[in-house]
Amino acid sequence: MSRYRVVIQGRGLKIPSGDHFVVGFFATRLVESDSIENTKYTAIENIRNDLQTDEILRTNTSNEFEFLIDNIEKIEFFDMIFKTFPRKGFTFYQKE
Numbered sequence: 001m002s003r004y005r006v007v008i009q010g011r012g013l014k015i016p017s018g019d020h021f022v023v024g025f026f027a028t029r030l031v032e033s034d035s036i037e038n039t040k041y042t043a044i045e046n047i048r049n050d051l052q053t054d055e056i057l058r059t060n061t062s063n064e065f066e067f068l069i070d071n072i073e074k075i076e077f078f079d080m081i082f083k084t085f086p087r088k089g090f091t092f093y094q095k096e
Contacts, residue, residue, distance in 0.1 A: 002033065003074070004031050004074055005075050006072050007071040008070060009024060010027070011065070012064035022092045026090070047067070050088065
C-alpha cells in the first residue's frame with residue numbers, strides 16, 4: 001500500500017458567520033491506500049465524517065455543496081518520518 005497526501009476543497013457551503021457566509025474550505029488528509037480511486041474516496045469520507053462530527057454540514061443552508069480533489073501527492077517513506085503533515089482540521093474561507 002502507498003501513502004498519499006490529499007488536498008480537498010469543499011465548496012458551495014453557505015454557513016452564517018457574523019455578517020458574512022462561509023462558502024468553502026480546504027483540508028489536507030493523509031491516506032494509506034492501494035489505488036488513487038480508493039485514496040480519493042477514503043479522503044472524502046474522512047472529511048465528511050469530520051464535518052458531521054463538528055456539525056458543520058448541519059448548519060449549511062446550501063444545496064450546492066461539493067468536494068473537489070485539489071491535489072494528490074504520493075508520500076515516500078522518509079517523508080512520513082521527517083516531515084510534518086496536517087492530519088485534521090479545515091481552512092474555511094468566506095465570500096468576499
